[in-house]
Amino acid sequence: MNPLNSWRLAAAACLSLAGAAPAMAALVCNATATPVQMVYFENDPNPTTGAWSVTINCTRGPADPTTSAYTLRADDGFNPGAGSTNQAVNGTGAANQMAYDLFRTSPGTGVWGYTNATDFAGTINFATALTASVTHVFYSRIAAGLNKNAKIFTDTVTMRLRYDNGPGNVDVFPTFPVTINNQSVCLLSTPPGNIVFNYTSFQTVPATTSTAYAVRCTTGEPYTMALDATTGSLLNLNYSLALSNPGGQTGTGFPQNFTINGTIAAGQSGTCAAGVCTSAPQQRTLTVSY
Structure with missing residues (x-):
């Protein structure tokens, strides 16, 4: 046997074993928000508010890190209004557009928007598990006394979830629906x-x-x-x-x-029995x- 050929076969076998080493799995996350469903009464002197939740669910491989930072933001919906206000619509014209806003802290405080300053931010912590989740409460608010048609107004809000899923990070863009039922009053x-x-x-x-x-x-x-x-x-x-x-x-x-x-x-x-009479x-x- 030619000694040179034996060496080449051994080298080829070593290269084949190196290529079969297991690859690191990627961290995968997504976000799901509860639908925002509000009922509006124009005779209510107070703003109409609601509390909702959004949950980030993640999975990892055994070789992946046990923590990952994340940010979650929300855009102004399909029908942004003046001053970056969200709007639910049902037709054209001002009477068929109903403005609303989303908040992180409480109704009217801590806008949830599409900038670094208005993100939900935190860290997913798996510990020893392969799955982990975190839930945030967010709030909706409609100003009192809007002059709108009695209709059901709708909108769709798009979120952007950013997390550390390794090289070539890809953001996730889940959505949730908004429905406002403006009651006849x-x-x-x-x-x-x-x-x-x-x-x-x-x-x-x-x-x-x-x-x-x-x-x-x-x-x-x-x-x-x-x-x-x-x-x-x-x-x-x-x-x-x-x-x-x-x-x-x-x-x-x-x-x-x-x-x-x-x-x-x-x-x-x-x-009248007198000069002046008053009836009940x-x-x-x-x-x-x-």
């Missing part, structure tokens, strides 16, 4: 006051009076108003009541002003339906 922003008649027996002109009130309904919300009765009698004087706007109305998100008008027809005697009041009910 109507309320008496200014309730009606008393209707007071002053009448003299057999006067030749009708006695009239009125009281003002205001209704605030969600933008685009149709509504109607009605009295439980439009006629009655006090001191044997027959009176009538009428709404200034008896037809259907549509909410604007702002107070809309109306009146209840009262009339006692002329020429009535009435009943009657109660009437105004109903707003939407």
